[in-house]
Amino acid sequence: MIAKVSAKPRSRVAAAHRxxxxxxxxxxxxxxxxxHAGDVVDYLVEELPELSVEPEDLPLEVVHEDEELLVxxxxxxxxxxxxxxxxxxxxxxxxxxxxxxxxxERTRAGLVHRLDRDTSGLIVVAKTPQALATLGRAxxxxxxxxxxxxxxxxxxTDREGTIEGPLGRDPANRLKYxxxxxxxPAVTHYVVRERLKNxxxxxxxxxxxxxxxxxxxxxxxxxxxINDPLYGRSxxxxxLPGQALHAWRLELKHPRTKKRLTFEVPPPAEYVAAKALLxx
Numbered sequence: 001m002i003a004k005v006s007a008k009p010r011s012r013v014a015a016a017h018r019x020x021x022x023x024x025x026x027x028x029x030x031x032x033x034x035x036h037a038g039d040v041v042d043y044l045v046e047e048l049p050e051l052s053v054e055p056e057d058l059p060l061e062v063v064h065e066d067e068e069l070l071v072x073x074x075x076x077x078x079x080x081x082x083x084x085x086x087x088x089x090x091x092x093x094x095x096x097x098x099x100x101x102x103x104x105e106r107t108r109a110g111l112v113h114r115l116d117r118d119t120s121g122l123i124v125v126a127k128t129p130q131a132l133a134t135l136g137r138a139x140x141x142x143x144x145x146x147x148x149x150x151x152x153x154x155x156x157t158d159r160e161g162t163i164e165g166p167l168g169r170d171p172a173n174r175l176k177y178x179x180x181x182x183x184x185p186a187v188t189h190y191v192v193r194e195r196l197k198n199x200x201x202x203x204x205x206x207x208x209x210x211x212x213x214x215x216x217x218x219x220x221x222x223x224x225x226i227n228d229p230l231y232g233r234s235x236x237x238x239x240l241p242g243q244a245l246h247a248w249r250l251e252l253k254h255p256r257t258k259k260r261l262t263f264e265v266p267p268p269a270e271y272v273a274a275k276a277l278l279x280x
Contacts, residue, residue, distance in 0.1 A: 053082050053106050055097035056089065062098075063263050068131040068256050069124060070099070070110070073265045076120040077241040081108045086117075095125060103129040112139055113146075113209060118242025120268050121148070122250040134255035139209070145251040148204040149193070149267055151226040151244035151274055152218055155200045160191040163217040167210045176230060177212045179220055186210045188217045196278040199226060215243060226274060238274040246271055 020028045023042040024035065035041070064071040072091070074080065079090040092109050095102060102110035103126060110125040112135040124144070126132035138144050168183030170176035177183075187207035194201040200223070204214055215231045218224055224232030228243035238244070246267040253260055267275075 052087065053092060053096065053109070054088070055100060056093035057097050058089065058094035060094045060098055063122065063265060064261070066254075068127055068254065069135070070095075070127055071122060071124050071250065071263050074115055074120060074123050076118050076246075076268060076270065079117045080114040080123070081111060083107075091123065099127060102127065103132045112136060112144075115247055116212065116215075116243075116245075118240070119148075119245045119247060120271070121247025122146075122263055122265055123247075124250060124252060126255070131255040135252070138252065138255075142207060143253065145249075146206050146209070146247060147249035148206075148214060149246045149248050149271075150202045150204055150214065150218070151196070151271070151278065152200055152202055152223040153226060153232060154198060154223050155195050156190070156192055156202075156221070156223055158192075160189075161221075163188045163190070163221060165217060165220060167213060167216055177210070177216050179216065184208075184210055186213050186217065188214060190218075195280070196275070197280045199278045201275060214245060226278070237277055238270070240270045240274055244271055244274050 022029050024033055024039050026040075026042075029041075059075075061073040061075075062070065063073055072095075074091050079086045081092045082088070082090050092107065092111065096106075096109055099110070104110060108114075110127065110132065112124045112126055112132070115121060115123060124135060126135050135144070164185075164187050165179035166181065166183030167177050167186045168180040170178040185208060189205045189207070190202045192200050193203045202218075206213065212231070215225055215228055219228075219231040225243040225245055226232070227235045227238050227240045232243075248267065249262070249264045251260065251262045266272075
């Protein structure tokens, strides 16, 4: 109830309970306490200090750079932007060392979109406020095309298909997302690129960009990503830090010149090695 009324995360409300900052009729109450009509609830959910984001001299693979935008190849294992529990070593820390005056909120400086920590590949970064606004609108309108390569368990029956399923937080596990009737619309298109031994490589195209979209959708059709510990299972055979997913192709219109730009980067060595182990 407190989380809903205060609009604070459940984890913060739980911390308030542990600190004795939730009172019912003047006495500390456990989260399991059942309220009755007439009970008076007092609570204090403390604000967390703002994240401090500092530039860090980290390796940064620049695929393209001009006056308005930057395209980088993020390695698997790197968090895209700082958050609680990951305040340094992120792509944003590296970007701020490369370009200290990136526009937008500092914790997401210049970012037009993001990738999961263990997903490698292309990310576009805006260098000016105008470019950030223009590319943000283009992303929302689905004018920026993103294509992925993925290794999945099993071989889909159909050579190509579309997965539609609205996504929202998994009520049983706050770290996961799930297909839910009340979720946000999500659409993923796939093509079987290569048949492997009890596995396949897929090419995927997103119509929407929901958190964990590809991972949830592929698990939902019975073909989870190889080495995905959250939606499938870890596999010690592979040196991948996590799921076998790579954002290999990015197509967008330049925010100033309106010229259509296309960028491609091959999968990293760990992905290539994983695919070789799955060769038929």
